[in-house]
Amino acid sequence: MKRRVTSLLIALIVILSSVSTATFAYAYGVNTTANQKSIKGSKSIEQKSVCLTVGSDENSRNITWYAKTMMPGTVQYAPKSTMVGNAFPAKYREAKAISRLSNDTGFYTNQATMDELKANTEYVYRFVNGEQISKTYTFKTGDVSKGIRFAVVGDPQIGSGDLEAGIAGWEVALNAIQTKLNVDFLISAGDQVNTSSSEIEYAGFLNERLASLALAPTIGNHDNSSTAYGQHFNIPNESAIYGRTLAGANYWYVYGNTLFMHINSNSMSTIGHEAFLKNAIEKNPDAKWKIVVFHHSIYSTAGHWDDPDIISRRNSLPPILNKLGIDVVFMGHDHIYTRSYMMNGTTPDSVKGPQSEVVAPTGVLYITGNSGSGSKYYGVAENFDADYAAKIDQSKRPTAIEVSITDTEYTMTTYFTDDMSVLDKFTIRKTANINDPVVDNPNTDEETTGNNGSTNNTNGNSNGNTSTNNNADTGVTVNDKTPQSGQSVADKTLQSGSTVKDKIANTGDVSEVIVISVFAMASIVTAVAAFNRKKILSSEEN
Ligand SMILES: [Fe+2]
Structure with missing residues (x-):
């Protein structure tokens, strides 16, 4: 058993290290004249398809951009208040992206997380791929203290x-x-x-x-x-x-x-x-x-x-x-x-x-x-x-x-x-009077489900769209780890059109069992997705 576990772990490490991925890494950078200029004497790298998405909480934002290079880029960000004139802030945080081949021919998707954001603050950010630096974008965080x-x-x-x-x-x-x-x-x-x-x-x-x-x-x-x-x-x-x-x-x-x-x-x-x-x-x-x-x-x-x-x-x-x-x-x-x-x-x-x-x-x-x-x-x-x-x-x-x-x-x-x-x-x-105590989850049924999360429903699986979820029946532990600052996240493959997008928290506290489970499930997901692709395609007609 130990030998099998070791073999699987080695296989997992080989797969994950063979693709063009990068761990989320954060660092503080210093803005210099050199890195404010994009490309001087070198070939420019096209960047596009920017999309800011929610982070795991109000103190983070996720980001995606495409670049015409397989090398993972970085996103640099800082409070807008630290800008001097139009120059990007002299001090900024930097997050390294995960890069993988995209569906858009020639482009690689870069995905990173901007975290440790302050509330009610306007931020500026930009992308760096090699010597290519993007224009500066902005976003604002909210003040959630009152709602x-x-x-x-x-x-x-x-x-x-x-x-x-x-x-x-x-x-x-x-x-x-x-x-x-x-x-x-x-x-x-x-x-x-x-x-x-x-x-x-x-x-x-x-x-x-x-x-x-x-x-x-x-x-x-x-x-x-x-x-x-x-x-x-x-x-x-x-x-x-x-x-x-x-x-x-x-x-x-x-x-x-x-x-x-x-x-x-x-x-x-x-x-x-x-x-x-x-x-x-x-x-x-x-x-x-x-x-x-x-x-x-x-x-x-x-x-x-x-x-x-x-x-x-x-x-x-x-x-x-x-x-x-x-x-x-x-x-x-x-x-x-x-x-x-x-x-x-x-x-x-x-x-x-x-x-x-x-x-x-x-x-x-x-x-x-x-x-x-x-x-x-x-x-x-x-x-x-x-x-x-x-x-x-x-x-x-x-x-x-x-x-x-x-x-x-x-x-x-x-x-x-x-x-x-x-x-x-x-x-x-939630209450008739603002001073009344709030009773949380008034509609929560005390009769929670059994250990395996099963309910009396069986209708859903008849469609067969995604059979991997049936693992919930067996009580398999699910690794839902959130990528966090300092943690490494392994994900992705460079095989065009056949990406296995299972995020595996590559941290020291992940048990072997979970790693093996996720590894096995990734294989199942890929097989099932391919098998069901025909059925899923038909749903786009609606
Ligand atoms: Fe629709």
């Missing part, structure tokens, strides 16, 4: 209609969100692009505003059949197995008082999703609010509302979300605006009719985003016949939701981004 603010959009799906019109609509939406809403980051509920491997559509989606407004993306059915998604978005705390498909997997982050958990609903493994949610919640017991995001809306009102796969998710997910004390769920897929009643499992709390405010509710609120870019809308389904919808709108105008959350209050306002008029407002108060 948090973020925005949500559904299905930008660039390329689903007229490409240029979609890109233009996305610019209008991002401009409105960035300049008229007071938010720290933007959640997209999936379908960022229409064709998962289209770099033309990704170029349209990656508006330069996303270099400053941190994105929290979600894997939609249109994002799912290519590794391009994971190459463009550097997400925190990505699960090694739960919700894993070719594009990526489930992930979570904490921002101030709220735990956010993004599920890859292309995976139909309810058991896997439940295990993931439980893990994330157990790791973050102090979160005042719990928000889940996934793409395939289970409480929408357009044509997808009665799709068999949607009905399956509608039967299986709500009891779990209720039991785990989830407060709000954001979804997409159906390109129509729908706000549910507070849902007790699958039962709407509609006795009082539609309300603009609820106090100490015992259920979960579900929001279906409309189109964030205006690229495609669906009308209310002619055969729609369900009692869960409290607010429906299809004005064929792009919308964005602004959310603010204090320890006791969730407030959302939905705007039409073409003129910022208000479509919808809704508030959840």
Whole structure:
């Protein structure tokens, strides 16, 4: 056994060291005249596709950029207040990127984490690849001491209609969100692009505003059949197995008082999703609010509302979300605006009719985003016949939701981004009086699941999209380690189009068992992803 373990570890080390990866490493740099200039007497290196994403908490931001070199680059960052004139700050922090071959011919994706950020501070940052230095970008951190603010959009799906019109609509939406809403980051509920491997559509989606407004993306059915998604978005705390498909997997982050958990609903493994949610919640017991995001809306009102796969998710997910004390769920897929009643499992709390405010509710609120870019809308389904919808709108105008959350209050306002008029407002108060004690997770069922995280649901696995999640049944320990400063993260391969994107925390406290498990699972994931690729491709037709 010992010999086998040693062999596996050696194999793992060889594989990981043979690819063009770099550990996250942080250092303080000094700005010199030499490194302020890009390329003098040397060939320039093209850099593009910048996307700022959320970090594992409010004190970090992840970043992705593409460069036409296989050598990993670095990102340098510092408070903007330390700039003298237009010169990049003399002192800055530097994070080394992980580099791997991208879906975009000739380009390598560079992904790094900017951490130890101060609250309520504007930062400048830039990329360095060899002697090539990018322009300077900015972003701002929020002050989470009194609450948090973020925005949500559904299905930008660039390329689903007229490409240029979609890109233009996305610019209008991002401009409105960035300049008229007071938010720290933007959640997209999936379908960022229409064709998962289209770099033309990704170029349209990656508006330069996303270099400053941190994105929290979600894997939609249109994002799912290519590794391009994971190459463009550097997400925190990505699960090694739960919700894993070719594009990526489930992930979570904490921002101030709220735990956010993004599920890859292309995976139909309810058991896997439940295990993931439980893990994330157990790791973050102090979160005042719990928000889940996934793409395939289970409480929408357009044509997808009665799709068999949607009905399956509608039967299986709500009891779990209720039991785990989830407060709000954001979804997409159906390109129509729908706000549910507070849902007790699958039962709407509609006795009082539609309300603009609820106090100490015992259920979960579900929001279906409309189109964030205006690229495609669906009308209310002619055969729609369900009692869960409290607010429906299809004005064929792009919308964005602004959310603010204090320890006791969730407030959302939905705007039409073409003129910022208000479509919808809704508030959840944890207590009737601000001085009343807050009872955490009022809808949490004390009857938690068994040790193996299993529930009574078996519907999900029938689809077969991602069988790796079945490992949750066996009680396999999941290594969900977060890359942190000073830790090394091994991930990636240079084999074009066949990236195994399992993040393995290469730290001293990772047990051999976990390493072997992840190693084995990576192989299974690759095999299963290839096997199921045909099925997943068909889902892009919707
Ligand atoms: Fe969509």
